Amino acid sequence: MLALWWIKRDFRLDDNAALHAALTECDHVIPVFFLEPAVYLAQDASAFHLQSQLTALADLQFSLRSIGAELLIINTDLPAGFVQLKERLGFTHIYSHEETGAGITYQRDKAVARWCKKENVLWQELPQSGVVRRLGSRDKRTKIIAERLFDSEPLESPSTIPQPALEHLNFFAIPSLHELAPQLLDKRISWPSVQVVSERRAQRTLDSFLRERSLSYRGGISSPNKAFFCGSRLSPHIAWGTLSLRRIFFRLHQRLSELDEQLDAGDDNKLALRWQKSLESFSSRLFWRDHFVQRLESASYMEFRALNPAYEVLEYSQDTSRLAAWLNGETGFPLVDACMRCLQATGFLNFRMRAMVVNFACFGLHIHWRDLQYPLARLFTDYEPGIHFSQVQMQAAIVGINTIRVYSPLKQLIDQDPGCQFIKRWIPELRCYSAEQIACHETMPLPGYPRAIVDAEQNIRVMKDRISRIRKSDEGREASQQVLVKHGSRLKQKNAKTTRHAESHSACDNQIDLFGH
Numbered sequence: 001m002l003a004l005w006w007i008k009r010d011f012r013l014d015d016n017a018a019l020h021a022a023l024t025e026c027d028h029v030i031p032v033f034f035l036e037p038a039v040y041l042a043q044d045a046s047a048f049h050l051q052s053q054l055t056a057l058a059d060l061q062f063s064l065r066s067i068g069a070e071l072l073i074i075n076t077d078l079p080a081g082f083v084q085l086k087e088r089l090g091f092t093h094i095y096s097h098e099e100t101g102a103g104i105t106y107q108r109d110k111a112v113a114r115w116c117k118k119e120n121v122l123w124q125e126l127p128q129s130g131v132v133r134r135l136g137s138r139d140k141r142t143k144i145i146a147e148r149l150f151d152s153e154p155l156e157s158p159s160t161i162p163q164p165a166l167e168h169l170n171f172f173a174i175p176s177l178h179e180l181a182p183q184l185l186d187k188r189i190s191w192p193s194v195q196v197v198s199e200r201r202a203q204r205t206l207d208s209f210l211r212e213r214s215l216s217y218r219g220g221i222s223s224p225n226k227a228f229f230c231g232s233r234l235s236p237h238i239a240w241g242t243l244s245l246r247r248i249f250f251r252l253h254q255r256l257s258e259l260d261e262q263l264d265a266g267d268d269n270k271l272a273l274r275w276q277k278s279l280e281s282f283s284s285r286l287f288w289r290d291h292f293v294q295r296l297e298s299a300s301y302m303e304f305r306a307l308n309p310a311y312e313v314l315e316y317s318q319d320t321s322r323l324a325a326w327l328n329g330e331t332g333f334p335l336v337d338a339c340m341r342c343l344q345a346t347g348f349l350n351f352r353m354r355a356m357v358v359n360f361a362c363f364g365l366h367i368h369w370r371d372l373q374y375p376l377a378r379l380f381t382d383y384e385p386g387i388h389f390s391q392v393q394m395q396a397a398i399v400g401i402n403t404i405r406v407y408s409p410l411k412q413l414i415d416q417d418p419g420c421q422f423i424k425r426w427i428p429e430l431r432c433y434s435a436e437q438i439a440c441h442e443t444m445p446l447p448g449y450p451r452a453i454v455d456a457e458q459n460i461r462v463m464k465d466r467i468s469r470i471r472k473s474d475e476g477r478e479a480s481q482q483v484l485v486k487h488g489s490r491l492k493q494k495n496a497k498t499t500r501h502a503e504s505h506s507a508c509d510n511q512i513d514l515f516g517h
Helices: 017-025 047-066 080-089 103-119 138-150 199-211 235-240 245-265 269-298 309-313 321-328 334-346 351-363 369-377 385-395 409-416 421-426 435-439 456-472 474-487
Strands: 002-006 028-034 072-074 093-097 122-126
Touching (some): 002 080, 017 028, 017 122, 047 235, 072 080, 199 235, 199 245, 245 269, 269 385, 309 456, 309 474, 321 351, 321 369, 334 351, 334 409, 351 385, 369 385, 409 435, 456 474
Parallel strands (some): 002 028, 093 122
16 A cells, blocks of 8 residues: 655654554555645745745655655645646555644645545544544543643654655655745845754754753743743744654653752752753643644634634724834834844744734734734744634733733833843844833834834723723623633643643633743
8 A cells, every 4th residue: 555644734754643654554655745835825824934844844855865765845736736646656545644724724624635535545634732623522632632742652753664666756856935935035034043943953952942941941931032042942843843742741751850850869959940940831831832722623713703703893993004014113112113023034032022012913003913913923933823823812802711911012121121132133223222211212202213103001991991891791701601611721620641731820821832932
């Protein structure tokens, strides 16, 4: 039997359940990746995303060739690509991971499923996270998560992949970003500052985090200055599948066990205890990641409408110039503008700042959450649809089951960038001003830098009142209760296997560092 390993968001050989199943159940396996124009040119796609896939693909190709295997790269949409390969290879099976993606990949998968049924091709999808397909009740997730991520060890990389002769196929070249999609190129991107996504880079990043950088994780990830080093920087590797969650938890458990032994032995207790607390904090954040991806898996419509239908009537501004000013970092609010310019250049921003810019856009600028979610998605190298759509609605305070939280850019400036190093790095027109002058920007104009485009305090009061009225209405209360039942946390039902990973946080806490960690 000949099988295709359909590579999607799993650019790795290590701990790859789809590849392992294909090798176990079939005689020959051919890895294949489809560069789908409909996907890489979609409204939520960007150069950050496509470059991440191309670099991950090149690294995977190198690893496969080191064990004598080839990888097919085909630039076409699906299911047309499978039709083309079926005629030339006659495969009978397809193996891939279960993907929880945006609407365009969801519809693509349904089209592939119909084609497989028609052509009598067996397509097997395997989970690679704690997200459960066709989940009837969230009460069952805790046990399933434990079985998938904690009770079983990661799968090792294969030493060989048996393949038929492939020399007659000319599908081995990996195009450059410029060759494939020049329309995605953006001069604002500083490519040397963009994180490289590949399986080998992922392993090195995990090593450096567990052995070095994680010591400062707790207390360091909230700062936009420190997070570039203190954060795990694993989020793009998780998003694009160059590293599995199970492998991270496995290595994390090993490291925590080492620290436990040091504490038991009384060796340098202060340092070991600090390291332990930081890693437990990271573990907790990582544990809750799939909680939010599960929302999109269970409610695919949330990309297009509010998870809580009561908030569909919420009014926003019709002034489209505000969205452009926000995206370009020209709102007249220094920390917000610095964050957006940082994103434009690097594709990275720590979670607290991500939460702030979305929250401020919806509350301070009255930008509709739907209007910002695709442009913002394009700026994240670690774009994960399930996390992104969930967090946009949470920070817009329209889920209805979380505390209404409003971030003050000025307070965040004072708390997280008091010397304005981050602001001055990304807003060169403010480098001639002192931190005190920048902090007083709302009352003291700064020549050369735009004045605030709105009265943010007034806008925030108005939006909080609108949300509060919906929240207190009978319709709002009823809808929020339904959301809580279907999508709320089941933290109290955790078992012993998940305790250490879940105990530090509430699943509904807006501060959970789900991505950008």
